[in-house]
Amino acid sequence: MSMSRREFAQLIGLAGAAGMLPTTGFAAAKQTADPYELENFGNVRLLHITDCHAQLNPVYFREPNVNLGVGTAYGKAPHLVGEKLLGHFGIAPNTLEAHAFSCLNYESAARQYGKVGGFAHLKTLVDRLRETYGREKTLLLDGGDTWQGSGTSYKTRGMDMVKATNELGVDIMTGHWEFTYHQQEILDNIKAFNGEFLAQNVFVTEDALFEGADEYIHDEDTGHVFKPYSIKEIGGARIAVIGQAFPRTKIANPARFIPDWTFDIYDDLLQEQVDAIRANEKVDAVVVISHNGMDVDIAMASRVSGIDVILGGHTHDGMPEPTVVKNAAGKTLVCNVGSNGKFLGVMDLDVSNGKVRGFRYRLLPVFSELIAPDPSMAQLITDIRQPYTSWLNEELAPADEVMFRRGNFNGTFDQVICDALRKVNDAQVSLSPGFRWGTTVLQGQMVTMEHVLDQTCLTYPETYVREMTGAELKLILEDVADNLFNPEPYLQSGGDMVRVGGFDYVCDPTAKIGNRISEMTLDNGERIDANKRYKVSGWATVGARSEGADIWDVVADYLRDRKVASIDKLNTPKLKNVAGNPGIVDYPA
Amino acid sequence: MSLHRRTVIKAIATGGALVGASVLMPKLAFAAWNKSAFEAKDQTAAMKALLGAENAENSSEVTLKAPDIAENGAVVPVTVSSTLADVESMSVFIQDNPSPLAAEFMIPAGTAANVATRVRMGKTSKVTAVVKAGGKLYSASKEVKVTIGGCGG
Numbered sequence: 001m002s003m004s005r006r007e008f009a010q011l012i013g014l015a016g017a018a019g020m021l022p023t024t025g026f027a028a029a030k031q032t033a034d035p036y037e038l039e040n041f042g043n044v045r046l047l048h049i050t051d052c053h054a055q056l057n058p059v060y061f062r063e064p065n066v067n068l069g070v071g072t073a074y075g076k077a078p079h080l081v082g083e084k085l086l087g088h089f090g091i092a093p094n095t096l097e098a099h100a101f102s103c104l105n106y107e108s109a110a111r112q113y114g115k116v117g118g119f120a121h122l123k124t125l126v127d128r129l130r131e132t133y134g135r136e137k138t139l140l141l142d143g144g145d146t147w148q149g150s151g152t153s154y155k156t157r158g159m160d161m162v163k164a165t166n167e168l169g170v171d172i173m174t175g176h177w178e179f180t181y182h183q184q185e186i187l188d189n190i191k192a193f194n195g196e197f198l199a200q201n202v203f204v205t206e207d208a209l210f211e212g213a214d215e216y217i218h219d220e221d222t223g224h225v226f227k228p229y230s231i232k233e234i235g236g237a238r239i240a241v242i243g244q245a246f247p248r249t250k251i252a253n254p255a256r257f258i259p260d261w262t263f264d265i266y267d268d269l270l271q272e273q274v275d276a277i278r279a280n281e282k283v284d285a286v287v288v289i290s291h292n293g294m295d296v297d298i299a300m301a302s303r304v305s306g307i308d309v310i311l312g313g314h315t316h317d318g319m320p321e322p323t324v325v326k327n328a329a330g331k332t333l334v335c336n337v338g339s340n341g342k343f344l345g346v347m348d349l350d351v352s353n354g355k356v357r358g359f360r361y362r363l364l365p366v367f368s369e370l371i372a373p374d375p376s377m378a379q380l381i382t383d384i385r386q387p388y389t390s391w392l393n394e395e396l397a398p399a400d401e402v403m404f405r406r407g408n409f410n411g412t413f414d415q416v417i418c419d420a421l422r423k424v425n426d427a428q429v430s431l432s433p434g435f436r437w438g439t440t441v442l443q444g445q446m447v448t449m450e451h452v453l454d455q456t457c458l459t460y461p462e463t464y465v466r467e468m469t470g471a472e473l474k475l476i477l478e479d480v481a482d483n484l485f486n487p488e489p490y491l492q493s494g495g496d497m498v499r500v501g502g503f504d505y506v507c508d509p510t511a512k513i514g515n516r517i518s519e520m521t522l523d524n525g526e527r528i529d530a531n532k533r534y535k536v537s538g539w540a541t542v543g544a545r546s547e548g549a550d551i552w553d554v555v556a557d558y559l560r561d562r563k564v565a566s567i568d569k570l571n572t573p574k575l576k577n578v579a580g581n582p583g584i585v586d587y588p589a
Numbered sequence: 590m591s592l593h594r595r596t597v598i599k600a601i602a603t604g605g606a607l608v609g610a611s612v613l614m615p616k617l618a619f620a621a622w623n624k625s626a627f628e629a630k631d632q633t634a635a636m637k638a639l640l641g642a643e644n645a646e647n648s649s650e651v652t653l654k655a656p657d658i659a660e661n662g663a664v665v666p667v668t669v670s671s672t673l674a675d676v677e678s679m680s681v682f683i684q685d686n687p688s689p690l691a692a693e694f695m696i697p698a699g700t701a702a703n704v705a706t707r708v709r710m711g712k713t714s715k716v717t718a719v720v721k722a723g724g725k726l727y728s729a730s731k732e733v734k735v736t737i738g739g740c741g742g
Binding site: 248251252255262263264265475476479480482483490491493540541542 | 656657659660661713734736737738
């Protein structure tokens with residue numbers, strides 16, 4: 001890293017002097033030489049991680065330049081990018097903090113400040129924030145998407161991350177991609193997990209109950225597969241933590257892995273649960289560890305009352321401050337703490353006599369070069385990786401430009417995947433899911449097999465080649481666009497727009513389903529005909545298992561052959577009705 | 590709860606409960622199978638054929654429970670209940686299905702008006718529950734989204 005700690009301190013001092021720092025948030029704490037020295041507040045400290053996607057080692061991760069909000073979400077957190085995000089949260093440009101939270105000057109800032117995350121660094125930071133506050137007054141909560149996203153999590157069926165979260169000291173977690181293993185594997189992993197796995201919105205199906213699922217589920221009478229909530233006595237207070245797993249798991253991911261469980265958002269049941277906890281458990285605060293996604297959490301907080309804090313994930317929004325949502329009984333704080341191990345949320349609460357009297361929140365970016373790695377976690381990571389290093393470390397091709405995914409539409413790494421599918425599978429058109437995980441590779445950096453796995457590693461990686469009509473292609477695009485841009489949050493499913501190769505289109509995010517997508521046009525300029533058939537290649541089918549090679553092998557073959565990770569053309573839609581939307585900056589089309 | 594869910598479900602499956610029997614075998618349960626209503630291609634015609642009217646009054650005393658998004662369009666759970674007096678029948682319509690009438694439940698006098706079934710939905714559609722009580726029709730509706738799925742992040 002090109003910047004010393006002293007220079008860093010000076011930089012922070014300068015920004016502070018300029019009067020541009022907010023009184024809350026990470027910057028407020030940074031006016032000392034040490035960015036991780038926090039003033040203690042209150043009597044309960046909640047430490048929050050989410051969506052690390054099994055990234056055990058430090059990574060580069062570029063925040064999005066397109067994260068459009070439509071309907072009531074327009075212009076509100078988390079649908080802010082670039083200067084608009086900095087301005088909203090009062091973050092000074094060209095600072096470490098601006099780099100952490102926005103996509104601005106990404107490459108040069110990434111070279112300056114170095115990688116983010118890594119469990120050994122996170123461990124040091126978590127331990128410090130526990131020790132300086134009083135370990136017995138802290139909880140570490142994990143919002144899920146922890147067991148998936150890397151080569152080692154794939155090979156160990158998520159068990160590598162169970163070991164890593166045990167070493168980290170996670171007290172409570174909930175899940176989403178955890179449910180992409182088989183039911184029995186999930187139950188075995190939970191058994192090996194030292195903390196509690198909570199989910200108030202996952203129920204056993206009646207068919208499964210009839211077949212004998214009652215032998216392992218948490219509560220036969222209510223049908224809860226997992227414990228719905230837990231009461232923790234910390235800092236002299238009783239804190240209820242309720243788990244909310246991703247409600248669309250069986251729609252967004254293969255239902256075949258978890259046939260006996262059913263998911264949804266149950267406002268009425270959650271309200272009953274909160275009311276019962278408040279009536280019977282003598283709690284001082286109610287917290288939800290959620291994998292709804294931020295828009296859904298904000299909506300849920302307005303509909304269900306009595307929750308003090310929602311610690312959220314899924315949508316990978318690194319929000320420097322909580323959104324305060326008013327509801328029938330008061331207000332609820334909604335947080336979201338980004339992804340890939342890049343951030344640690346710190347919520348200090350002043351809690352007594354059944355009431356939260358105040359809070360102080362910081363979202364700390366985990367800059368790996370500013371934190372010494374914890375030796376025993378580092379050893380565990382080495383041990384986990386050891387059997388797979390030759391697979392992970394294969395150098396495929398140097399990156400010709402910054403390679404990333406995150407954003408509503410095609411990122412450069414997505415384009416490489418789409419190009420690989422077309423080339424290797426000899427297809428006219430390709431489709432690739434708009435996941436929000438996947439790390440970043442800087443220009444000139446060698447793309448390794450591990451980077452390809454960061455972008456593609458899931459438990460249903462098989463590719464397909466099939467014919468589709470133009471009408472079928474449009475139907476897919478319309479369906480996914482509605483999952484992203486439906487103004488009613490409960491009708492969204494998270495994730496970004498499906499990535500495409502070999503054609504462009506026009507997209508109006510503000511239109512209704514059936515009318516958002518138009519002018520689908522092949523790269524050769526030919527308009528896609530609704531009735532004509534096209535050869536399409538893709539991967540990650542949720543219905544039935546596809547027959548083709550695993551996606552990472554397709555991409556690796558393509559890169560080995562091409563010898564450079566580059567793109568000739570970015571297939572990204574021309575957008576309508578987004579002028580002035582603060583959720584978009586530097587858009588190429 | 591002294592009677593476990595599993596026991597209850599077994600009882601229903603073996604035909605031990607009256608409501609369960611009609612849920613599982615709607616065709617057999619009716620003496621007069623209303624063929625024209627169940628085969629009607631649009632909801633208005635189906636309602637007219639089944640209940641003799643094209644419209645029902647929207648009522649807060651009819652509760653329709655269905656998911657916002659179906660996990661599986663082939664088996665969408667739908668529950669209908671009502672606090673109205675003298676309920677005679679409860680029926681479920683899926684507006685955009687090829688045959689919109691999905692089910693009709695006859696509610697004998699003195700029976701709790703609360704039924705649950707699963708319906709098949711080919712695409713996103715409005716789902717309507719119609720309750721016949723005291724000779725009048727009351728309804729509740731909700732749109733259920735059916736998506737091709739995938740692409741979740």
